Amino acid sequence: MTDVKKSVRLPQTPFGMKARLAETEPQTLQWWQKNAVYQKLQDKNAGNQPFILHDGPPYANGHLHMGHALNKILKDIFLKYKAMQGFKTPLTPGWDCHGLPIEWKVEEEYKKKGQDKEAVDAASFRKACRDFADKWVGVQSSEFQRLGVFADWQQPYLTMTPANEALITEKLFQFLMNGDLYKSVKPVYWSVVEQTALAEAEVEYKDKQSPSIHVAFKITHSPKPSLVGAEALIWTTTPWTLPANRAIAYHPEVDYVLVEGSVNGCGRKLVIAEALTGQVEKVLGYDLAVVERFSGADLKDTLAQHPWHATGYDFSVPLLPGEHVTTDQGTGLVHTAPGHGVEDFLLGKQFDLEVAQPVGDDGVYYDHVPMWAGQHVYKVNEAIIQALDQVGALVARADITHSYPHSWRSKAPLIYRTTPQWFISMEVNNLREKALTAIEGVTWIPSQGRNRIEAMISGRPDWCVSRQRLWGIPIPLFVHKQSQEILKDAELNQRIVAKIAAEGTDFWFDSNAVRALLAPTYQLDDYIKIDDILDVWFESGCSYQFIQKNPDVSLPVDLYLEGSDQHRGWFQSSLLVGLATDGKAPFKSVLTHGFIVDEHGYKLSKSKGNAVNLADVVQKDGVDIIRLWVAGSDYQNDMRLGQQVIKIQQENYRKIRNVLRFMLGNMPAERVEVAYADLPVLEKYALAHLHAVLTACEKHLEKVNIHGIYRELFQFCVDLSSFYFDIRKDALYCEGDQSAPYRGCVGVLAQTFQAVCQWLAPILSFTAEEAWQIYKPGESIFLQDLTKPVDDWQNESLLNKMTVLRGIRDQVNWALEQARAEKKIRSSLEAEISVFVPESLDRLSRQEILETFTPDEWCDFFIVSGVTFVDEKPTGSVQQDGQEIAVRVDQHAGEKCQRCWKYGTGYKEVGPENVPVCQRCYDVLVH
Ligand SMILES: [Zn+2]
The missing domain is CATH 3.30.2320.20 (Class I aminoacyl-tRNA synthetases (RS))
Structure with missing residues (x-):
């Protein structure tokens, strides 16, 4: 009996059923590092066609979260496939190091130590910011490496190294010399919290509750005598802009009416657009009788007075024609504050209005502003409404919830403010047109990406590239004090770039150093030195330039792969910099992925507590579970993540691992080769199935459909264990070494193992390497050529027959x-x-x-x-x-064979205990 049992060939392998990923992954990682696998992979493909993915820089200010993991793992999966297909795929990881969030953190640290930021000199403050960024680059780098991401981690690109700062400055000078860069006073989105201008890309719209008020301006003069003494009715949701009101806009082709309404026995004559009479009646709560009907053009040369004309606002408020006026909502008469709105500003420019700018950087009214000096715009609305009511100008008030611009970093509501800023023109050199043309030549995956960026480029204003902060690359320009001319001197530009390349940009904040740089050609005293810094999006937009020193890289690179929010951010800034300075888009194709949501489809947020912590999953479940989730999600849509989703991935992982384990446990040490023609039908079918799976995987890879590859491989694994392995267990355990089913099966196992393990490797990198090192110790699985479907295996008719x-x-x-x-x-x-x-x-x-x-x-x-x-x-x-x-x-x-448990008749007895076995088993035992 003992002999009979021992003769059964049971699977054996050190590849455990339990994964223990959290323990084994760090060992595999060390092994990759010790064996320089990333470098060997590059060397192996040295002479081959390169495939360049340019890494978008994350921001260096904290631990990585799931969003970072998703993005970098997707890139890694894709590049590993490309590399195993023979492409040369160097990846230079990058970091965004400048900008406000780091300034804030550093300011906080000063505050904690009881220090005042204002008391710290620029160089020390910037050094503290640099140290902060450096620290987080180090932390994030090791966290990315722990995710199994292959890249040149020893030589990343940082936006704050002198060499890259010089490249960015060079690009800015190109914009300057081309005539794209100009200085202007313009309304820009302003954050009173961050105390800086923000670019379009930094603005996000969120619902906000605001007061909605209707305000009457008494008409003091008009070519139409019937209007004098009546009131022009305007509507606004930003009462705090009323101190800056300088005009009221009407549309010359819209019909207006003089209406009379009575409330509490007190008659009121108002001018509004005819089309909005009904809406205004609703807001006012009483009927309006039309006294007179006339065209907007008749309002020409009409003047009103400011509601607070008696308390410091003693100027006329002209009614002016504006094409931007609509009758969609409001009253058809538009409150115009040239300092606080784009259309207001343009109308003001056209009619030479004063650009009243009553609000300081911090959102507080300046000292010279009557009634409101020293008050904050966030807190003043109620007082303003009361002051309007006191002078009888408030006609109606309500509250509305509307979509309002907020800073995407501080989340604070923004205001429009008019400040001197530096802009890149979308028109002077036809940048907008060039961008729209270039977009057509780029492959956008998914294709909706193209429409998104096209709409954004079509509608975007000139690019405001200046920021009034310290931690960034200075805009190293000079404006002549008398002539206001910008100093444009190619030779000086070169000197500035060379100095930055040698020592970084700190010198710009030291007047003596700048004076020395200008001398003897120019005198610093004749010039205003610009102290603004560059928009960080301009910096990252130049990043394709940082990797050009790599001889494998040429413009445009093959792929940019980021979250879909980068249509308004990095893709756009890179496109504009590329077109204006290098004459082409920096990328051939752009792939975007969606965002992580919770299991119910809601956005992740700290306050909701529905976010899954990356470090927890890495430590508890292992990186391969995350990698499997990334591959298993359809990245073109929002991707769901939560404890249940992780559980499902663990279950799927277990199934895949068991399939690898079964194959490793049943393959003999010696490789068995069987000619295809000599294989049993079942083995021919197994190979035909493998052929179909690999063909499908290759197609998915061509379409960058990682999710498709995952699905194909996972279903194949499930099928292998429930069909082919299940049938062949008998042959593997009980057949003799020389039997056709045994030899055929172990041959197929080897083919299948190699193919499945290699195709899984980019996804389950740690597990695949662990399995491969048992199969073929020594060389990393990533140095193998990705298995291709072998033509001989293809057998369409057998596949069809086997389906039946x-x-x-x-x-x-x-x-x-x-x-x-x-x-x-x-x-x-x-x-x-x-x-x-x-x-x-x-x-x-x-x-x-x-x-x-x-x-x-x-x-x-x-x-x-x-x-x-x-x-x-x-x-x-x-x-x-x-x-x-x-x-x-x-x-x-019949009887049961005590070795293979098959039933039959005519069994022979063997061994000291005389147990019955079938003929097949008898032959195995005797020989
Ligand atoms: Zn038997």
């Missing part, structure tokens, strides 16, 4: 299940079955079906001990609803 056969097998399994439930049999090997198959099934004749296998193979196929095919439904057979196949299950009348 597997349909029969499903019916047999169903019948066996019934028999087991009725306690007729315990295991399927106890059964002997009669199967009725109709004359033809799915265009296969019964004859064609039957001749697929030998009787023994049929037993293996169904995992039973006897199979008879019959041409009539046997009595006592069972049949599933709607199925043509009928099966009768009987308990086998």
Whole structure:
């Protein structure tokens, strides 16, 4: 008995059933580093065609979160596939190091130490910011590496190194010399919290509740005498801008009416657009009688007075024609504050109005502002409404919730403020037009990306590139004090760039150093030195330039791959810099992914507590679980993540791991080669199936459909264990070394293992390497060539035929299940079955079906001990609803082989204990 049992070939492998990823992954990581696998991979593909993905720089100010992991893992999966296909794929990781969030953190640190930021000199403050960024670059780098991401981690690009600061400055000078860069006073989005201008890309719209008020301006003069003494009615949701009111706009082609309404016995004559009469009545709560109807053009040369004309606002408020006026909402008369709105500003410019600018950087009214000096715009609305009410100018008030611009970093509501800023023109050199043309030549994946960026470029204003802060690259320009001319001197530009390349940009904040730089050609005293710094989006927009020193890189690079919010950010700034300074888009294709949401589809937020912490999952479950989730999600949409999703991935991981384990455990140490022609049908089918899977995977890879590859591989693994492995367990455990099914099967296992393990490697990098090192110790799996489908394996007709056969097998399994439930049999090997198959099934004749296998193979196929095919439904057979196949299950009348548990007759007894075994087992034991 003991001998018989021992002779069964049970699987053996050090590849554990339990993954223990959190323990094994750091070891694998060390092994990759020690063996310089990333470098070897680059060397291996040295002479081959490069495929360049340019890494978008994350911001260096904290630990990585799931969003970072998703982005970098997607890039890593894709590049690993490309590399294993033979492309040269160097990846230079990058970091965004300048900007406000770091300034804030550093200011906080000063505050904690009881220091005042104002008391610290620029150089020390900037050094503190640089140290802060440096620290987080280090932390994030090791966190990315822990995710198994292959890149040149020793030589990343940083936006704050002198060499890159010089490149960025050079680009800015190109804009200057081309005439794209100009200085202007313009309304820009202003954050009173951050105390700086913000670019379009830094603005996000969120709902905000605001007061909605209707305000009457008394008309003091008009060519139409009937209007004098009446009131022009305006509507606004920003009462705090009323101190800056300098005009009221009307549309010259819209019809207006003079209406009379009575409230509390007090009559009121108002001018509004005719089309809005009904809406205004609703707001006011009383009926309006039309006194007179006239065209907007009749309002020409009409003057009103400011509601607070008696308390410091003693100027006329002209009514002016404006094409921007609509009758969609409001009153058809538009409150105009040239300092606080783009259209207001333009109208003011056209009619030479004063650009009143009553609000300081911090959102507080200047000292010279009557009534409101020293008050903050966030807190003044109620007082303003009261002051309007006191002078009888408030006609109605309500509250509305509307979409309002906020800073995407501080989340504070923004205001429009008019300040001197530096702009890149979208028109002077046709940058907008060039960008729109270039967009057509880029491949956008998914294709909606193209529409998004096209709409954004079409509608965007000139690019405001200046910021009034310290931690960034200075805009190193001079404006002549008398002439206000910008100093444009190519030779000086070169000197500035060279100095930055040698020592960075700190010197700009030291007047003596700048004076020395100008001398002897220019005198600093004749010039205003610009103290603004550059928009960080300009910096990252130049980043493609940082990797050009790599000889494999040429413009445009193959791929940019980031979250879909970068249409307004990095993709756009890179496109504009590329077109204006290098004459082309820096990328051939742009791939975007969606964002992570929770299991119910809601946005992740700290306050909701629905965010999954990256470090927790890495430590508890392992990186491969995250990588499997990334690959398993359809990245073109929002991706769901939560504890349930992780559980599902763990379950899927376990299934895949068991398949690898089964193959590793059953492959003999010596490789077995069998000519394709000599393989049993089942093995030919297994290879045909593998061929189909690999072909599909290659197609998915071409379309950058990682999700498709995952699905293909996962389903294949599930199928292998429930079909092919299940059938072949008998051959693997019990057949002799020389038997055809055994030799065929272990040959197929090797082919399948190599293919599956290699195709899994970019996704489950740690697990695939662990398995590969057991199969072929020494060389990393990433140095293998990705398995291609072998032409010989292709067998369309066998695949079709097997689909029919597997349909029969499903019916047999169903019948066996019934028999087991009725306690007729315990295991399927106890059964002997009669199967009725109709004359033809799915265009296969019964004859064609039957001749697929030998009787023994049929037993293996169904995992039973006897199979008879019959041409009539046997009595006592069972049949599933709607199925043509009928099966009768009987308990086998013979003996049980004590080695393979198959039933039969004529068994021989072996061993000291004289146990019965079947002929096959007898032969194995005796030989
Ligand atoms: Zn046996």
